[in-house]
Structure formats: structure tokens, C-alpha cells
Amino acid sequence: MSPIGKAFPRKEGRKKVTGKALYVDDLSFPGMLHGVTVRSPSPRGRITKISFEGDIPWDEFTVVTAKDIPGANYVALILNDQPYLAADFVNHPEEPILLLAHRDKYLLEEARRNVRIEIEEQPAIFNLEDSLARKEIIWGEDNVFKKYLVDKGNVDEVWANADFIVEGEYETGAQEQLYIENNGAIAIANADKGVTVWGSMQCPYYVHKALVKLFDLPEEKIRIIQTETGGGFGGKEEYPSLIAGHAALLAWKSGKPVKMIYDRAEDMVATTKRHPSRTRHKTAVTKDGKLLAVEIDFVIDGGAYCTLSPVVLSRGTIHSAGPYVCPNVRIHSRAVATNVPPHGAFRGFGAPQSIFALERHMDKVARTVGLTPEEFRRRNFIHEGETTATSQVIRERVDMDQLLTRALQLSNYHEKRERFARENAESNGRFRKKRGVGFATFMHGAGFTGSGEVYLQSVVSAEATVEGVVRILAASTEIGQGTNTIFSQIASEALGLDVDLIEIVQPDTAHVPNSGPTVASRTSMVVGKLVESAVTGLKQTLIGSSLLPHEYGQSEFKRACAEYIARFGSLKTSSTYQPPPNVHWDDEKYQGDAYGAYAWAVYVAEVSFDELTYAAHVEDFVALQEVGRVLNPVLAAGQIEGGVAQAIGFTLFENVVWKDGRMANNQMTNYIIPTPVDIPPIRVYFEENPYAYGPGGAKGIGELPMDGAAPAILNALENATGVSFNEIPLLPETLMVKLL
Amino acid sequence: MNNRHTVEFKVNGEARSLEVFSMARLLDVLREQLQLTGTKEGCGEGECGACTVIIDGQIVNSCLVPMAQVNGCEITTIEGVAGGDQLHAVQQAFIDHGGAQCGICTPGMVLAAVDLLNRNPEPTEHDIRNGLAGNLCRCTGYMKIFESVVRAYKK
């Protein structure tokens, strides 16, 4: 019986429900010190003085500044512009300047309060409009980290003769990942043995790469171990390189293990968030609702340093034109600098921002043309054989029409549309609750963009033990999304063994190969495929050595492993990424096959709007998607539900209040995420269409649910209130202003 | 000034006597002095529920309880929920029905669910949502948590 598609319980579930799973803050080492970061008091300027004040036994403290860095003072990533510790100039109000360590946690905080940093301030800019307008040049020559241009056909020739031209502008705010486990790391470091870090992270090899540079040590002297990780959502993609480096610098200087765990206030104020964005659309359509030209200007606020902004921008750019076919497309996009802490990876990686704009805009275009949102989209959906904005020919079977039909049925869309229109019009002179329904149709590319996967050259190994247990070695991390379980199922399927005979090795760069970062919905689809081929290699080796027949049972497999290991010492195979055939990407022109495969989806939201309080509430949510083969229905639905809940927060609750570049509401009391009472029933449905190059037919799934909720909810709110809203988060305060 | 005091209490049935600062948080003492690291810290301000424990039959946020208030109390942490190898029905349901993803909210969530079912053996969906309202989860979107609670009592 194939394990694919079965609801196997989470592999590490028992540890988690009994409190035995060990997260980084649960570890402790003899003689361990605690570490903290002293940050800039100002958004931008020159450091003029650092003084150690108060009644603090300063000689007991380990103090690290930029001068103590043995290697290069930058976080190695893309542009290497972010220092580990600012040496003389700060570019954002939470920039790390100095590190302290001490045995006593309480005294350490007292000491942190008593370090005084003086800054000669320089003018700073805090939003993308000011950055674009170059009110101040704060980065490079023009404040632009990266720009892309995607061109298909020629939009300029269309405007003059179009029946309709529809323009719109859309904005999204910053969003905090708010994993419940804060960032943290423990380091042991010395010149002799090198550097070892345990931490909460998504990408052990990112940290590894960064620490090799920071310490100027050979690769084998840096060892990174992922501990159980309490959520990431992108927030533990690049940031752990920073905190791991800081802990390691303190450990290096003190000669003792150093634990550095952020509290919630620090995690919120200092670490990455989703990039705020602004998108402009200009669309030409015929009078019967066919798209003629689409011009998109997409801008994201990258914060003070480049970090991953180019990659976030890339995904946002490619997704900005959606699952529609249009002969003429121009997308111009930029990531710009501001003096706020760097924005970074967050589930969806730029796509939720640009898809929000697109799917709001599609409703607007439909209204202008005089078609229903449904009919307008149906006239423009992309099909097999047609080309996307990047001129990628869609080679998989896509049936957005059918997905839309089914989603609208499941949500009772038409009946509700009619009923709500009637009910909303009735009045009894009192404040009412108005209702509305809306939807979004979208796609999400799985895996790295363009040639990303080819550059990565990911590797997975599989190793058998004498007991016939197969151990999977990969750097892909379990962060709650189910990596351990999914890999076990894939390996179990490929080998015909019980899931229990598969063991997933803890990601530790000393033992596991680099299977690439745990991002971009790539773990099941891309790395899972490598797991499949690695264990298949293992099986082939046994069969090739005549120790195992083609048809075998579990006990035969065990015996074969034991025999092979007895003869040859060990049994281990590896598999390296091979791109699917016919995937071509041009990084210069930004054209070609942006992703090997896409997930396709239709999300429908029903909302209520309370005239008394101006509060919008999602009452019902239908999420229908085609994600190839569903490997584990419980885990898959869990991913979708969690993503939709985060997206509801993104849309209606989660507002980062900025004050001079700093998050002012950096407490869970004041940064509002949904509680169990705020989430509607989220009804998840899958359509299956196996993908030939994914393991067991699977495509990526993790980021998809972040994309569609925001536009679906705002489309529903427009349906309820008759007013068009084009920015999120959409709080009652904004709704009120727009409606009065 | 020496603000250390002896505090006596029971954790998971076991009597304990500790020298602690009177204002030290129960959360820190559980995790650091008693090595009961199953109780998690998510916010330190009573907002997330990751630090939930049961004191004298009621759930509390252990990040908000100073040690001076623990004297003479009986505390149950996540480590005390299962009976030896036999998981509590709530724990088993969380495993079987996807109630735990990253697991960091899980100990608190399980305790809140156990407490809910103790008080209300057949809660409605409304009861479940409200009973767990002080426990935030960022991974699951709560659906599978609600389902796990329902399955735990329907067993």
C-alpha cells in the first residue's frame, strides 16, 4: 500500500505534545554565558562615542565590537552590505553595535541599559516614496538595491486603440512573521576547534556560509546544527546568520559557550518583516473583456540593507501578472532602501504583495468593462500552451475555469452574492452587519526562481544501517511544515518499506549535505525528489550487488543492508539536483521558464462588516488549490489553514506602527495576530494533477495560501460596502474614514 | 538585600523546595532550575499562552506568576500530562489530527485543552474557541487544533 497521500502522523509529534522536543532555549551547557546585543539609538548617523556607565562590574563582562571580528564584518548573502556590528556608521535604529555576555541574565540586562551610544545624526528616510524620490541618498547612488524589467510584446502600441484603460494603485504594509519561538542561538567557538552553533533556523547552510566569512575559517571548522524550530515563515531564513554570528563572536572572545535568545520585544523590533509594497497597474482591455496590455510598476521597501530583497522582488515581479494570458506585458520593479531594519523573507516572498494588487485590480477592470469578476477572469485565464508574462509556455494541464467553478460552488458564491445584495439593502434604521463575498484566482511557482535551483546544486544523501533503517541526510529543516514526515513517506514509497524504518537525521552541517535552504515551497517538491532518487540509488546498489531481488520484502531488505555493510563497510548514496528537461531561463532578459511548476488556486472569502464598529470579519473561507499530488492530506491542509490564517492577519489585523523607522508596537499585546476566536472556518479542498517531476507527483504548497486571502477579502468587502479599498492592513480606523 | 526565599510546592506530584528570588517568574524557575523545559516562553507578557501551566486546577500564564505566589501550590506542567508512556487523549489527538505543527505553542495549547475538557467534557465549537482564546498559534490556523480537541472527547 503506497504511503503517498496518506495522513501519517507527524514524525516528531510525540516529542512535541509531551514537551520533550528541544528548542534552542531548552539547551544549556556547563559554564554557559548569556549574550545580548546593544543597538543603535538612532536611525542614521555616525557613532561618536560609546560609554559604559552605571554601577556595573564591567570587568566581568565580555564585550565585543566590530574590532573583535576575526574575519569579514558582513553577513554574507547577496550583496554583503550588512555588517555584523556597525563600526562607525548606523543605517537603521536597531542596528547592532556591540555585544555583551555574562553569566547572570538579570545583570546582563542591567548592563545593556547602561551602555550609552552617542550618534551624530544624519537625515534618514522611512518609506519607499521618500526613497524613490531620493529625498536623501542613503544607499548606493540611487537608493535602489535591485530592479527588474519584464517585457513581452509591446505595451506602448496598445494604449492608443484600447477600448478601456484602467489604472489603479495598491499598497501593502510590513508584516511580522511572529513565529511563537523567538530567534535564538547558542555558540561554542575557539581557534582550535572552530565554531559550532545550535540554533532555531530554516537554512543551516546560509548560516554556515556567513560564519565562514565572519571568522575567516575553513568550511570544516564551522558547524551549524538546527535545533527544533518553533516556526519560521521566512523569519528564520536569513536572520539566524546574524544572531548565530553574534553568539559565536561572544563565544570566541569569552572562550565559553554563549546563549543568545531574543525576547519578544527585541525579536519584533529588530528582526526582518515582510516588505511593504506599492504597486501601480495600467491595463488595456477590449470592450468584450480581453486583456490587451498590462503595465505594472512594483516597488518594495527593502529596509537598510539589501539582504534578500532582490530575490523577494524577483518572485513578486514574476507573480504580478497572475494566471492570465496577455500579449503585451511590461513589469518594472524596484527594491529600494530606507532607514528601517532590513525587511526579509516571509511566506510568499513578494508574491502576496503583487498578487494582492493584481487581484484587486482585476475586480476593478471587470467593473469598468461591465463584466462580473468571474466572467472577466474566465475570458483571460491562461491555458496549457499559452505563455505567461515571462513568456513561459505552460506545459502542464491547467484548468482555472474548472477550479473557479468548483470554488464558487463550494462557497455558495452565487447564492450568497444575490442574498447579501438583497439583505444589505434592507434597513431598519439601526446599525447593520453587511455581508459580502469575493474571490481571488492565482498561481504560485514552486522552487527557486529561474536558474536558482541549478545554481544551488542541492544534494541529499541516504544511508542504511545494519538494522535496515534508512537514514535521510539533508539540510532541509523541519519548522513545523512537516519535512520529517513528508521525507519519510517519500522514502518509504520509493523503497517499499514501512515509514518507521525511515529516519530523518537532524540537520547538522557536519553530517548532512547541502540540500539548499528551506524556503520557496521547495522542500517537498525539489528536495523530496532528491530524497526519492537518493533512496532509489540505495536500492539499486543493493540490487546491483545481487544482495536484493527486484521484488523484496522488509526482512529481505534488512538482511541485504546488513550483508552489504558487512562486506563493504557502509551503504550510502547521494543524489544531486537535475533540472527537469526543457527548462530555460534568461536572467538578463528575465524571460523564460520562471518555475518548473505552479500551484493554481481559487480562494473565496465571505465577510461581514459591522456598521457600528467598522470592523470587518471573515465569516467563511474556501481555499481550493491544485498542488499536484497531495503527499499527506492532514499536513497539506494544515499548511493551507495556517497560511490563510496568517493572510487574514495580514489583511485585517497586523499593523506595524512605525515611529522614526522603529516598530512602536513591538509587543504581542499591540501587534495583533488572530486568536482562535478571530478565524473563520477555513475549508480546504484539493484538486489533484500529478506533476511529473515532483516526488509522487507533488508540487510546492507552503507559500501558496498566503497569496489569495487578502484580495479575496477586500473584494468581498467591496461587495459588502460598495466601496473599493486598496491598501492593507485594512483596519476599522481606515474603513471608517473611507466610509464616512 | 537578600530577596531569596524558600518556596515549597508540588510539580507534577513531586514535592519541591527551592531557594528563589520572590519575584522570579515561575516560568524561569521551571525551565532553568527544574529543567522542565516543556513550558515555553513566547512573549513574557501573558499574551501567547505558550507558558501555560495548571496551578491548583486552573490554567495560568507562568510568565506572570512570581515565585512568592507559588508557595503551597500544586502545579501541573506538560511533562505531567501523560500517565507514564500512556499519552493523555488530548495529546494523542493532537498527534493524530495535526494539532501540532512547529510545536512551540503545543504544550500550552494541550494544557489549555486538557483544562477545558476537565471543566466541560463536551464543549461546543464556541466553547473550544473561547477556552483556547488565550493561546496563540501561528502555524495551524487553529482548525486542526479544534478538531483535535473534538476528537479527544469523542473518543
Added chain:
Amino acid sequence: MRAFIPNYQLTTPASLAEALTLLESEPGVWKPFAGGTDLMVLLEAGRLAHRNYINIWGLNELRGIEATDTHVTLGALTTYTEVQTNPILRREFPMLCQAASETGGLAIQNRGTLGGNIVNASPAADSPPALLAYDAEIELVSNRGSRWLPYQGFHTGYKQMHIDPDELLARIRLPRNTAGLTHYYRKVGTRKAQAISKVCFAAVGKTGQGKLMETRIVVGSVAPIVVRCVQTEAALRGQRPDEETIAAACASLVREISPIDDIRSTAKYRLQVAKNLLADFLATLRT
């Protein structure tokens, strides 16, 4: 944890008398510590300025809910959970029960106390509007004796109140005169649960022959203290709750409150929602 814990002291007296003696002996040195749900949050953030506290959590003298023919009396340590489960309160003071059920989550309700809510003196606190609308009285005790005073007027400004350093809030008393009243309580928070109020509105009212005989209207989060809107109440007396009256009442309300912008909401929103709630309350009295 940002506080330097060794600097703090939390001492546990054996009785109320011992607690009062401690408060008296070193005036201003000691402050009460009840459920800790406000104080511990400040401690965590390193913003708890005061260092020495008396742990009153165990003082049974400050616990319990008692009813006589004319009053219900609640100990200052009454928790939100206790409020919600008391049958008399549920029947006669539903707004207090609703406030309790909408305060924090269950873990907060098990630990947070009415006394703490009052003395913490947040303008966004959720029980005070209900207590004020029910004409609560409070008892302050010290070694000098006990005094009862109307809760209305207790708070004088932001975190300012009529309590001396040697006094404890001991009890809260509610007159059992709610028969025949319409109760209207609405907390407008940042989300549906575990939320801080942006506006909190509590009111009771009674009509006779289509006219407003009596109203008591209280709004929280719209001024430095929770506001009992006495002028608006006066303006409403004897009026029919029609559109014109509602408009006049809203105009009066605006003069009685002074909301501000903060990280949770805007002055504009608070003002508008307070008016809407008042209008909605009055509309419920129309039928």
C-alpha cells in the same frame, strides 16, 4: 525578562492585619500585588519602577462574593472567572459578567482581579465601565479604619485616584437595583478575544411611557479616566429616544470625552464609535 529581579521584593503577609501594618509602618515603600497580571507585564519589560510589593493574593479577607437583600459585595481579589460563575451577578449584573468574559483569555481571567483592574487605573480597563454604570461603591481599608466611597469620582486623572499609601482596596459593593433595566455593554477591541479596548461602552436605561426615565452611560478608552457621562444622562432624562434626541445626546457625549491617537487606534475612530454605541444603545430603548 528585562528587570533586575534581585532588586525586587514580594513579601507574603499572613493576614490582612499584617499587610495593613506593613503598609502603615513604611508609608510608600510597599505596594499591593494581587494577581500580578498588570504588574508582571511591566516587570518583564523592565519598566516596573517600584521595587517592594506585598503579596495579597493569599488574603482570604479580600475574597468572596456575598449578597444581602440590598447589595452584592465582592472582595477586591475576586477574579474574572469568579465573576462569571456567580449566579446573582449573571442575573442582575450581566454587564460585569460580560466584561469579565471578554477580559484577556482564560488564564488571565483566572488570575486577574477586580481590585487590580480598578487600582491599576487604566482608562482602557473593561470592568470599570460596568461597575460605574451599576453605581458601585468601594471600600478602602487601613489601620486607620475602613471607608466606603462611591466608585464614581475615585479616579481623578490619568492613574490618579483617592487612595492613600497605607490603604488597600478591600471590597466592591453593587446596589441590587437593576430590575427592569436594559443593560448594554460593548467592548470594541483590537480583535475578538485577548484584546485591549479601543472603546468600551456600558450603559443601563429604563423607559416609561416611551420616555427615558433613567440612563447611566459610561465610556472607557476615550479620556484619561473612564468617563461616566453625566451631562449626557441629564440631557436624556424625560426625552423620547428618537433621532433628534440621539443626535443631541451624541453632541453632548462629544463634549464629555477627549479621545486621543495612540498605537492602537485614533481619536477620530474612538469618538465616532462612542457616538455610534450611544446611538445604538438609545435605539434599543426605543422598542
